[in-house]
Amino acid sequence: MKKLLFILFAFLAFTKVNAQVLDPAKWTTAIEKKSETNYILTFNAVIEKDWHIYSQFTPDGGPLPLEITFKDQKGNFELVGKAKESKTTTAFNDVFGVNEIFFHDKAQIQQEIKLVNPKVTAIQAELNYQICKEVCINLEKKFTFKIPGTTTNTAVEIVPVAVTAQNATQIDTASIVPVAVEKSVPAVKANTVEQPKSDPASQRGLWSIFFIAFFSGFAALLTPCVFPMIPMTVSFFTKQSKTKAAGIKNAIIYGVSIILIYVLLGFVVTWIFGADALNALSTNVYFNIIFFILLVVFATSFLGAFEIMLPNSWANKVDSQADRGGIIGILFMALALAIVSFSCTGPIVGTLLVDAASKGGIAPIVGMFGFSLALALPFMLFAMFPGWLNSLPKSGGWLNTVKVVLGFLELALAFKFLSNADLVLQLHLLEREVFLVIWIAIFGVLAFYLFGKITMPHDSPLSHISVGRLCLGLLVLSFTIYLIPGLWGAPLKLISAFPPPMEYSESPYGVGGSNAGNTALPEGAKLGPHQIVVFDDYDKGLAYAKTVNKPIMLDFTGHACVNCRKMENNVWSDKSILPILKNEVVLISLYVDDQRPLSKSEQFTSKTTGAEIETIGDKWTDFMISKYNTNTQPLYVLTDLQGNNLNEKQPTISYVSVEEYESWLKAGISKFRK
Template sequence: MRPLLLLSALAALATAPSAQPAFMGGAPPPDPDDLVVWTGPSDPVRLARGGTATATLTLSVAEGWHVYALDSPLGIPLRVEATVLPRGVRAVGLRQSPPVDAVDPSLGEPVRWFDGPATVGVDLAVTADAPLGAHTASVEVRYGVCDDQICLPPQTRTVEVSLVVAGGASAVASGPSAPAPPPGDAPSGPDPAEAGLETGPVEKAPVEMEPVDPATAGVPEASAAAPARGGGGEGLAGFFLLAVGAGLAALLTPCVFPLVPLTVGAFSHDTSRGRALGRALGFGVAVVAVFTALGAAASAVLGAAGAQRVAADPVVNLVLGVAFVVFALSLLGLVELRLPASWANRVEGASRRRGGVLGTLLAAVALAVVSFSCTAPFVGGLLATAAADGGGAAAWARPLLGMAAFSAAFAAPFVVLAAAPGLLSRLPRSGSWMATLKGTLGFVELAAALKFLSNADLVWGVGVLTRPVVVALTMAVAALAALFLLGRLRLGEPAGEPAPRVGAGRLLGAVAALGAVLVLAPGLGGGAVPLADALLPPLVPPASGAEAEGRLAWHTDDLDAARAEAAAVGAPLFVDFTGYTCTNCRAMEARVFPAPEVAPLLGGDVVRAKLFTDGRPHGPVFQEVQRRLTGTVAMPTYAVLSPTGEVVGVWSGMASPDEFASFLRTAFDAAVGPADA
């Protein structure tokens, strides 16, 4: 059905009145080929059997424009893929010259881009039996080019690269200025660093540089509907602090906190204080090693592209969302996560029988096993956050860093208290405060689960966890947390347990939870929630048919229905040519459309349509619709049509609320003027 609708849209354009817009807002963009030029190596790339080499592509960008880098967290990240390679040659990595670290002028978020000459390298590995001689490879690049006003739809270009495979096994790197080796000698070339490359080593590459995994070079097209997020949330520093906080919070849970004085007391039994401190230090190092090994395993499984895969894969988001729900229920005392008791007994017995380093390591493993029911939600949640919130070349290291920081914070008190046993008397006594902390963190993880579940819903286009629904559920979680802290909601407590006393800490927590309810309230009507927008579905989710965006009904990806309604009611048709990856489009929709000068005009007697021109499979068709209607494929572009289908106004690029309101008034008057005459 959808292909028929698309074909009918183009057919309708072919029979629509042929007229130029009465006026044009914004300047028409130049030809994309005039903005970005890609060239391959000027000399053949010399490859040695059993070795590696780098084929370097050069791009030049017109002044005032920029191309997003391979690892840009926002925008339209560059994608590079070797689509045709000779037998025995494979692409094993990507490099790029240092991009510009900038702030997107539309959204105020950090991005990485090239705004002048730059180089991108494709690392090639050659097998020992690769056929000798000259070959031709094809490298496909897909990129987005923008200025401070508009973005053109993603462009795809193919660059041909000449290769020469010779005998020998020495690693080489070839770029635009790579000299040909003397006949009969092993192939050689310039150091990749000479071309200004910042990323890299592959197998025997001569210089140690930071790699960019090919899978992180842009978000797959199927995930275009995923909400744009900043790379890594708070960045590595913020993630490190989150991991440290998780380690300290896990330490304060009922499964762990009572073990602190017992464990420190066991170290203090030694007559020598130095030996006791040494055992405690060894125990702390062993705890760090146990948890960090778990992080290393996660890093190995995820690889450098883990963050991008998680952010793009709805199945993984669904699994993580369900996992967070289970962890939350565990912290709330409704579900118990516990390893078999025999495991703890065996490990603890082995640690007592064996001394030295092995005994200390086994004691750390015993602590991890015994405390599993309380630490599992923190460890699992942290690893999920590391996988889903990473970005850039360091994404693969986040699980490793997270577990190292978590375990260091978790183990530090054992070492400190062993060094100063007198501090044990100052520790707070175990009590209901631990259950309060544990339950509060359970509500936090329950709210976090909604983020992953809504991501899966958004990519699949199910439309169940819409922005208002997620806001309502988050408000409900916050309200339940407030009731829990006020002692009105009892969870995971034995029957007949007396009601907890509501002290200052509980009261402050309840006030904060109720404050979160008030902060989220505007989101129920589709409004912006600045303090929580990063955790909520986007304000303008992709959808099909006539969908509500705030209080306005939009025909999304259905121009036929919009034209039919406009003709039936005799109203102007406002068409928003937008894109999933267009940050300028998001800025217009979030800042200009709701402005007091603009909102009454868009909310009046107007039919509204929204076409996404950068998605698949329908994006190319909508892009052609845009080109025929407006004469440009830039994003954002807005067109106003009369009820008879005549284009009476076009605006391309960003605009202030006053400018856009003036455009709309003039265009709407032009659209309905003939009908009033």
Template sequence: MRKIFVTLILIVTGALVGSAQIVNPTTWTFDSKQNGKEVDLIFNASIEKGWHLYDTYLPEGGPIATTFVYEDSTLFELVGEIQKNPAPEIHFDETFQMDMGYFGGKAALTQKIQLKSTGPTEIKGYVLFMSCNDETCTPPEEVEFSFKFNQDAATQAQTETSESSATSGSKEGQTLWLFILISALAGLAAILTPCVFPMIPMTVSFFMRGSDNRGKAIRTGMFFGLSIVAIFTLLGALFSVGIFGPNVGSILSTHWIPNLLFFTLFLVFAISFFGAFEMILPNSLVNKTDSKADKGGFIGAFFMALTTVIVSFSCTGPFIGALIIEAVQHGGIRPLIGMFVFGLAFATPFTLLAIFPSALNKLPKSGGWLNSIKVVFAFILLAFGLKFLSNIDQVYGFGILNREIYLAIWIVVFFFLGLYFIGKIKFSHDSDVPYVSVGRLFLSIVTFTFVVYLFTGLMGAPLKSISALIPPPSANSYVTASATSSSAHVAEAECGPAKYADKLHLPHGLPGYFDFEQGLACAKEQGKPVFVVFKGHACANCKKMENSVWMNPEVLKMLEEKYVIVGLYTDDRTKLEESEWVTSPVDGKIKKTLGKKNLDLQISKYETNSIPFHVIIEPDGTEHRMGVTFDDDEFKAFLEQGL
């Protein structure tokens, strides 16, 4: 049994190691020394062996020098030049045919400044740099920094800790923590389903029977919990190790087969939760694992965990499926992390009750309340399952399930959910509701309020808070028809008709292009920078950004007047002419659709397949990059960089 468990751990560890694909040879940490108003800002670079970092000054015509960009330079004055320890080594660069300074190994770059105030001051900005070896260079990268001075003691201690761990993935970290929270909540919610909750007393009693040794029962109970976590994590690991290829997220979110399958599964689960039938896995599978659980000890605990996972799948399936879909679209080790957290939250109640069995007496008894939770899940599954049909409709351009029809269905579904809360609807397995409890009353108020909010969307409201879950306004929508027509006119007036504009459009009536080369050619003709966004019809974060930060009036004005916009859909199924086919440098395959061509461009050129992904290309070729953000000021600052 121990060999099995060790094998599971090795598989998970291998997934973590095997998922690292993006090269990041230079890492930064930040420190400071203060003496009154005089401050030393210390930028420490750690460079992998065989790589080098460019100096802070390079001759004109060379690559990008290491640069420190300050958000608000009015807070201080620079004192002298940057001190470099060690001094950069001078080498002749064959590519640029000039002498340039390099740093290798470690470098400490110190900038002395004079603060203009004795009050609390925060100096923020980012380091812009490139790393190279003898064969290749990384794209220009930005790492944010933040120094705080004149804080109270507690705040200063916290600040020093955060400064020493600054990384370029701060925004990604925030979205990852949100995903972890959702995974944990999904694991806890699964406990309350009728398939799982009644199993708690049964499984806990398994560890107490036939033994007066409570210590042994606790050990087997903890191993039972760890086994559940390992089983769920193994499922996540299969999607993290890359055996399904780098485009699995795009395939799952855009191809009609998986989307139709997921919609069908959500619909079947919803009908089952409404009480039409019970979903039961084959008895032979359950009986085999259950019989091995009777062996006792660690082996019995493991197979008891496996039995619990299998039996509970008829209720946990929708939670697991939704997590996997969300995780694989972002790539990396998210599936593994998500399923680990889900399994941990799911197993914790079992493990705690095995350690403290007396707490079983305080648990509510199984009854009608469990079925009510199941029915509520059914309504939610019915609503969210519709998104998979919407993905098919948007990616393939059918135009059947548009925004208005989608919202109308949601309004009806959640209206009936509100009626269920107040007891106006009853299903076959429901208990009588002689009166409306305070809890049901408040839930009905929340639900009916949400229905009214959805109704405003039919009147043209953007519905920012749920924009990631619903279709965007279409070109045929009465809300955006005039904006779309003016957009096409502007685009044609600038550089001629945009390719694929007959089926693709940008949000908020913005003019733009949908072909990378055509957009670059127009920008060169107009002398403007290019704003490239890799996006998708089925991308939730893309829609959310477009209906939040893009709607900022200053952002819209900059995009429309200062940039040539290029929207590259990575999931579009438009067939390309044979002359436009490209052979991928990544996998060697021929890309015959617009979406596959754009996705291959993103992976090969920018080494990522995560969307939305934004690139600003200035007229001189300088590039700025950004992933997903919902911070208006951050996105606006990103656009201002390109100007």
């Protein structure tokens, strides 16, 4: 009985959610005069619990970023810089393999403009954004900012009329008109973007950067440029200091100086580029290519082709200042360490700054603090306890081995950035198989190197390999073998964030796979997830369904819809669902975020929402709202050949379990066959 009540409650809750057009964010706006020609336009959103809006800085290849567009801008006004945002959350998305950036609870966006035409009386703005919870919604909001002549200003937001469950099946969509909702909003100061409280996910992101940087600092410590300097530096402090306490104090000052130098570097990078700009650069095609080139140069240096060094004159000048003694002299000693060891630490620092830039905010500062802390700690600890120096391993060829291993890792990481650029441009030059072959080659050669089968230019003669080196070689070889099945379509979940997605593939069936049973696709069809025949054009899909006399499953989806991909990966792939989708229905996937423009003759104004329908995505969004009275994705509908719903009790279904999805499919198909 309890189970029955639970199912009934879940059904009623689902029906209520899908009975109307959802709008989980409420927007208000304000405008403030900054100078005679400059104004600050502010967009404020209150977001319903558990929903989140993606930021304008969300990386390419992930969910849809927020976009602000202005009408009649040319000759009337100019934008002053990029729109500023309030605090956002950064979290890794394992579906798209990117760090998604989003607002929750509230959002504030400010754009400064400069009037060029003094006759302008109003600014027309439009927000396009994606908001998600268990489903995703692509929304478009239009606003009018009136140039202030009074202390308050009115913004006009165009929203569709909400349609309730009671009239959903009988509504005349032609009679629905958009409603202008006026909101009187007090102006806000231009320099006070509201900052929500720090969130746990953002903190986790910074902690992960700190620990990665910290362990990178230890790796840098084990390179030929740094490790031999530990006993030399400690010996200097112990011999030059009059007392043991003075030696310890000077060593601590030395360590703190190292930390200050690298943190200052992170601060300078953040200050020059700006927190938001760093994040925007890291998701840009050209900067991904630049990062790729930089990492290849760093890797080549670590492998022994050449050394990246700062001018010797810098080191000489700094070293001369170190003789001054006192705190100033110690500070210059720390600076000398940073300059002299640059050929080993530079590539690691550069890589860390690139990775931290992708997080934005204070991430470069946090990264440099973690790196420098690991670098400075040994100098301080060995000065406090000089006897520990006896336990240090002797310098030797193993230091160059560490450097070479880091070079291989840098080279592998470089191709992730090249892959990002290729995905954005959709050039298909670095598809999944090519990426995996490159990684297999890199880690395979690294395994041979660790086993002593190949040597690098600066390696010492190797009469035998140590147990540690053997274990590391076995680990790398195991990882290399693990990558190989990926060529045949294995998901490779351990590295899912690195290679291109499964569908971005040179061989959709895996290397050596075939298209057996699907050699002749219907006109207008293609192979979708799990080799399901799918149409992306409604008319072509309907025509085919009539020829084979099968029901139609409409799949309202999006290229950037996270939960759509989760349904495809976790539900569609199930052994009880996949045969149904392949054999018993005609699947038509309609992408609501398809930005390809419609021809002028196909463009129109929606009778339901009043929005201008200009793209293919607009067309399917309007179709979904006007026909099925909802705007969420994923959304699945089973219809007969006349477009009538086959599931009367539950006309549509969304993000659900395998069992519920199977039951819904079978109920609709059963009715079609009667």
